[in-house]
Amino acid sequence: xxxxQLGDSDLRVSEISLxxxxxxxxxxxxxxxxxxxxxxxxxxxxxxxTANIYGKGTAEEFLGEVLQNRPRDSYVxxxxxxxxMTETDSxxxxxxxxxxxxxxxxxxxxDYVDLYQCHRYDENTPLEETMIALSEIVQEGKARYxxxxxxxxxxxxxxxxxxxxxxxVSSQPQYSMLWRAPEAEVFPVCAANGIGQIVWSPLGQGVxxxxxxxxxxxxADSRAASDEMSGFMNRFLTDDILTxxxxxxxxxxxxxxxxxxxxxxxxxxxERVSSAIIxxxxxxxxxxxxxxxGVKLSAETLAAIDEIINPILPxxx
Numbered sequence: 001x002x003x004x005q006l007g008d009s010d011l012r013v014s015e016i017s018l019x020x021x022x023x024x025x026x027x028x029x030x031x032x033x034x035x036x037x038x039x040x041x042x043x044x045x046x047x048x049x050t051a052n053i054y055g056k057g058t059a060e061e062f063l064g065e066v067l068q069n070r071p072r073d074s075y076v077x078x079x080x081x082x083x084x085m086t087e088t089d090s091x092x093x094x095x096x097x098x099x100x101x102x103x104x105x106x107x108x109x110x111d112y113v114d115l116y117q118c119h120r121y122d123e124n125t126p127l128e129e130t131m132i133a134l135s136e137i138v139q140e141g142k143a144r145y146x147x148x149x150x151x152x153x154x155x156x157x158x159x160x161x162x163x164x165x166x167x168x169v170s171s172q173p174q175y176s177m178l179w180r181a182p183e184a185e186v187f188p189v190c191a192a193n194g195i196g197q198i199v200w201s202p203l204g205q206g207v208x209x210x211x212x213x214x215x216x217x218x219x220a221d222s223r224a225a226s227d228e229m230s231g232f233m234n235r236f237l238t239d240d241i242l243t244x245x246x247x248x249x250x251x252x253x254x255x256x257x258x259x260x261x262x263x264x265x266x267x268x269x270x271e272r273v274s275s276a277i278i279x280x281x282x283x284x285x286x287x288x289x290x291x292x293x294g295v296k297l298s299a300e301t302l303a304a305i306d307e308i309i310n311p312i313l314p315x316x317x
Contacts, residue, residue, distance in 0.1 A: 001044025002294045006076075006274045007169035008194030009145045011114060013076050015268055015293040017047035018286070019200065019277040024062050025055025028281045037066050039283035041075070043290040049172075049198065049277050051080035051119055052104050064109035072110060078170075078198075079104045080149060082119035092122035094133035101137055115170060116143035121155045131159060135166040145169045147198070153185035160193045168195050170274070175199035177208060177266050177309050178236055187272050196274035199267055203278070207236040208263035210249055214242040240312050247308045255301055257292070260285075264292035266305060 003012045018040045024033045037048075048067070050059045060079060067075070081100040084090035089099065101116060116137060122130060134146045147170030148156070159168060171190045173182040175197070182197070190197065203209055245259075252262040267276045278289045297305075 001290060003046070004271075004274045005196065006115075006145075006198070007190075007196035008167070009169040009196075011076055011145065011169075013047040013198075013275045014045045015275055016045055016264065016290050017049055017198065017275040017277045018045050019279050020048070020050045020059040020063060021054055021200070021279060023279045023281055024050075025059040030062065032281060033062060034066050035283050036280045036286055037063075039286045040280075040290075041070070043286060044293075045286070045290060046074070047076045047078070047198075047275055049078045050108075051083075051117075052085060052100055052107075053080070053083040053119065056085060057103070057107050060104055060107035064107050068109045076114045077108065077110065078115035078117060078147070079108065079113050080117040080119040080172075082122065091125055092118055092130040092133075093125045094129050094136075097130070097133040097137060101142055105142065112142050112144060114144045115147050116145075117147040117149055117170065117172060118151070119149050121148070121151050127155075127158055128162065131162050131165045138166045147172060147195075149173070149200075151186075153189045156186070156189050156193070156195070160195075167193070170198050171195050172198045172200055172277075174201045175267060175273070176202050176204045177263055177305060178204040178241065178313070180313060187270070191272050197270075197272050198275050198277060199273055200277045202267040202276040203260055203263050204236050207241065207245060208248070208259060210245055210259040212237060212242055213246065214239040244308050244312045248305065251301060251304045251308070255295075255297065257295065258288050260288055261292040261295060262297075262301075262305075264289060265295035265297050266302070268292065268295070269297055269302065 002015045004015060006013050048063060050063055052060060082092060089096060137143045138146065146166055147168055149172035171186060173186055175182050248259065248262065252259050264276050267273055280286045
């Protein structure tokens with residue numbers, strides 16, 4: 001496993017990180033989930049990402065249990081807030097930031113998180129209020145660093161322009177061969193301000209593994225067949241995308257890589273990406289994904305990928 005610096009922080013994070021969005025909030029039974037966390041540490045993954053909204057606290061509680069016997073300084077732990085936890089608890093107000101972080105720390109059974117992230121931008125709270133509150137939790141020692149997920153370039157620029165407040169060190173956008181929107185504006189503004197990328201869905205919700213085929217039924221044991229885990233996949237389950245992904249198989253084979261490894265290595269080809277978050281329901285998936293760390297794709301392979309994928313990418317608005 002290779003490690004990269006997370007923005008301007010002193011955090012060294014594994015190139016492959018373990019997420020808990022759909023998998024450890026109810027989508028995977030506890031014994032299998034615990035085995036995945038164990039395997040992640042065995043292969044050198046040191047970065048665990050979660051959020052309060054995942055299973056309404058279920059994912060945090062699970063991680064609090066399985067991590068409590070590990071030395072706290074042996075892993076980097078990140079969580080988030082924004083989405084509604086109750087009818088009255090949501091957003092990025094000062095009250096919510098302090099309340100939700102305290103609740104997350106209790107569930108995670110820890111005194112601090114390494115990274116506390118704004119899960120989305122809050123249009124209903126003044127940005128200055130949010131940034132002051134985030135600075136307060138860092139000063140209190142409850143969070144070492146702060147980040148955000150899916151903010152626009154303009155929102156990022158507004159936040160980093162505020163002086164004498166704690167600066168963001170991480171951005172968490174969706175990014176994969178099939179979804180490249182952050183490259184246009186988010187990556188450049190972040191790079192100019194010491195903000196590293198922790199990308200989610202680098203496998204295109206599993207579509208880039210090649211398990212789904214155009215015109216064929218969805219495999220019964222796949223994420224797309226799961227009521228708990230399939231909600232965000234329809235965008236990628238079109239015949240043109242699935243046909244293109246099928247054409248990537250000989251490209252992966254020529255590099256002696258699995259399809260998942262090819263997709264992860266593609267994301268990690270960009271030095272602005274600090275880590276790629278994976279979701280795993282079986283330990284062997286972690287073995288396969290972790291092996292993508294350190295892989296350098298040839299110029300010929302990158303060109304072949306673009307030739308196959310570029311025609312089916314969403315057109316810029």
